[in-house]
Amino acid sequence: MEFGIFTIGDVTSDPTDGTTVSEHQRIKNTVEIAKKVEEVGLDVFATGQHHNPPFVAPANPPVLLANIAAQTQRLQLSTATTLITTTDPVRIAEDYSYAQHLSDGRISLIMGRGNTGPVYPWFGKDIRAGVPLAVENYNLLYRLWREKNLDWEGKFRTPLNGFTVTPTPLDEVPPFVWHGSIRSPEIAEQAAYYGDGFFHNNIFWPTSHTARMVQLYRQRYEYYGHGKASQAIVGLGGQVFMRKNSQDAVREFRPYFDNAPVYGHGPSLEDFSTQTPLTVGSPQQVIERTLSFRDWAGDYQRQLFLIDHAGLPQKTVLEQLDLLGEEVIPVLREEFAKGRPADVPDAPTHESLVIRHREGRDPIPGGGEGSRAFEDRQARASEAAKEGAEQS
Amino acid sequence: MSTTTMTIVAVTTSLSEDSTTLKLTDRILASATSAGESVGIEVNTEVINIRDLATALSDMTLTGFRSEALEAAFAAVVEADAVVSVAPVYKVAPVGLHTLFWQLIDEKALARTPVLIASTGGTPRHSLAGESVLRPMLAYLKGVVVPTTVFAATDDWGSSEGGRALSARIRQAAEEVVSLTATLIGAGKGDLAEVADPETSDAQFASGEGAGRARGAGQDGRVGRGGGIVDEFDPANVTPFAQLLEG
Structure with missing residues (x-):
């Protein structure tokens, strides 16, 4: 199981003193945070993709990820998310492939649609076609990373004739892809269809809802024959603020919570903590809360925490990373390993994907022979043939 | 009645x-x-x-x-x-x-x-x-x-x-x-009888196929009452991805 942090790069005033860091400083801080993530022994740094203020998450995440890759050794570098709707799949294929080479295979992607309506037309797209864009664009990306001299035609982009991505993915194995969605069953279905990962950013959602989305993905993953439901590749979000003493954590975090851009001036910190994964308290409370995710999500592969938003000072964020690295993650690694069935896979890495590829075990989109999806297709085809024969 | x-x-x-x-x-x-x-x-x-x-x-x-x-x-x-x-x-x-x-x-x-x-x-x-x-x-x-x-x-x-x-x-x-x-x-019950052909519907759910044609006809007969809402997170109701791909 891998642990990390994800950032949306918000430039928010610190409500306790009214100061706001510059975009330049926030960007430099982000790189410092990423290096610290590796230093304290976490596995993943993930960045959002943004095109509008007050966010300075990169418009093209490989720019940031490549910079961090050059300053780290083993840190896994991910997006959270890559906008599959408004970004040209050809550029995604090229840029992430390049970053994958630079980082020696440490790149992975979480695909997302983006929920900011005005962003779509800036890139010639329409939010009303969000799901069809995600479906078509990812299908093209999937093929670009696997086929040479591709001829392709679709609804949302100019056709391609004899196109080959350069560079081709490292060792002919594309970066691992997670599909992120909060409430669209189509995306859970998409992840299952390809045998990709499914990431639910549950930080604003009650457990009951997240559990249903994860269950849907797991069952469809099994249906498509990529493994048992319990072996599907699941990632979850989380949001924490810690001090040694839980009262100190609540006292310090409350002004940031009360004024946060997303949920400020709404629910109380206490209510929000009950209803969502937000945990403000001691490292032990964070450990207990995070371990409880397994009760409803099953054994999973990736856990990302949000720790650097709402105007929190850089010093505080780095202290949070120290606490995560020293007190939380080692215990979570140990506890999550207990009782974890041997056949539940770890989070995919480039190395594990290369082995899978060489052994001919790559997932077959839509389900290969032996899967229930395959059997259903056969049954439908023979039914159609029978009907055809009767009609003629 | x-x-x-x-x-x-x-x-x-x-x-x-x-x-x-x-x-x-x-x-x-x-x-x-x-x-x-x-x-x-x-x-x-x-x-x-x-x-x-x-x-x-x-x-x-x-x-x-x-x-x-x-x-x-x-x-x-x-x-x-x-x-x-x-x-x-x-x-x-x-x-x-x-x-x-x-x-x-x-x-x-x-x-x-x-x-x-x-x-x-x-x-x-x-x-x-x-x-x-x-x-x-x-x-x-x-x-x-x-x-x-x-x-x-x-x-x-x-x-x-x-x-x-x-x-x-x-x-x-x-x-x-x-x-x-x-x-x-x-x-509503009449509609349900039409939609859910007893010969095929059980087998279909047993096989776990998320078929579009069964949309709305839940096993427990949720259709007919508040029939506009389908439980979209039930695998039986999911639109198979092949259909999404076809557009």
């Missing part, structure tokens, strides 16, 4: 304990229950008081986040066979807290669901508030709003004459909602 049951959920904004709004709710539900009994229908009733959801509604407005209690209330409305909306009128419109509930619930939450509108107010001058504000809103949610609305002003509680008129109106509206619901439940 053979013996059957129906569930009527009252969505009531009762701002004080023992309010006239709550009294009106109870009387409408009692009247609907007896209207059902007289034709052999067992009526189960449930009351959701929006007052209890006030903070959750304002939180959801600000953050989009639904509390569990709010989710449960929305689900109860979706699953109801019929709904009664009861709210006090403020400044010629049902109190904003009440309309907020309907503004935040899922689209089509009331599909194929008979709805009765009732309001309370200080003077009869407020009597068309339910008609002018709520009828279009509930119709937007695909509710089938019955023709008779109930309005109870202070006068109706004060005089025996007013009381008789109010009782008659309640009875009229309750009968409309019960008979329409009974009709829709009957029709």
Whole structure:
């Protein structure tokens, strides 16, 4: 199981003193945070993709990820998310492939649609076609990373004739892809269809809802024959603020919570903590809360925490990373390993994907022979043939 | 008609304990229950008081986040066979807290669901508030709003004459909602029989195939009642990805 942090790069005033860091400083801080993530022994740094203020998450995440890759050794570098709707799949294929080479295979992607309506037309797209864009664009990306001299035609982009991505993915194995969605069953279905990962950013959602989305993905993953439901590749979000003493954590975090851009001036910190994964308290409370995710999500592969938003000072964020690295993650690694069935896979890495590829075990989109999806297709085809024969 | 049951959920904004709004709710539900009994229908009733959801509604407005209690209330409305909306009128419109509930619930939450509108107010001058504000809103949610609305002003509680008129109106509206619901439940079952061919449907669900053709026909016969809402997170209802790919 891998642990990390994800950032949306918000430039928010610190409500306790009214100061706001510059975009330049926030960007430099982000790189410092990423290096610290590796230093304290976490596995993943993930960045959002943004095109509008007050966010300075990169418009093209490989720019940031490549910079961090050059300053780290083993840190896994991910997006959270890559906008599959408004970004040209050809550029995604090229840029992430390049970053994958630079980082020696440490790149992975979480695909997302983006929920900011005005962003779509800036890139010639329409939010009303969000799901069809995600479906078509990812299908093209999937093929670009696997086929040479591709001829392709679709609804949302100019056709391609004899196109080959350069560079081709490292060792002919594309970066691992997670599909992120909060409430669209189509995306859970998409992840299952390809045998990709499914990431639910549950930080604003009650457990009951997240559990249903994860269950849907797991069952469809099994249906498509990529493994048992319990072996599907699941990632979850989380949001924490810690001090040694839980009262100190609540006292310090409350002004940031009360004024946060997303949920400020709404629910109380206490209510929000009950209803969502937000945990403000001691490292032990964070450990207990995070371990409880397994009760409803099953054994999973990736856990990302949000720790650097709402105007929190850089010093505080780095202290949070120290606490995560020293007190939380080692215990979570140990506890999550207990009782974890041997056949539940770890989070995919480039190395594990290369082995899978060489052994001919790559997932077959839509389900290969032996899967229930395959059997259903056969049954439908023979039914159609029978009907055809009767009609003629 | 053979013996059957129906569930009527009252969505009531009762701002004080023992309010006239709550009294009106109870009387409408009692009247609907007896209207059902007289034709052999067992009526189960449930009351959701929006007052209890006030903070959750304002939180959801600000953050989009639904509390569990709010989710449960929305689900109860979706699953109801019929709904009664009861709210006090403020400044010629049902109190904003009440309309907020309907503004935040899922689209089509009331599909194929008979709805009765009732309001309370200080003077009869407020009597068309339910008609002018709520009828279009509930119709937007695909509710089938019955023709008779109930309005109870202070006068109706004060005089025996007013009381008789109010009782008659309640009875009229309750009968409309019960008979329409009974009709829709009957029709719904007929639809279900058509959609779910007994020879194929069981096998299909057993195989776990998420087939588009089975959309809406849940194993437990959820169709027919609030038939516009399908549990989209049930693997049996998911649109197979091959279909999404084809566009």
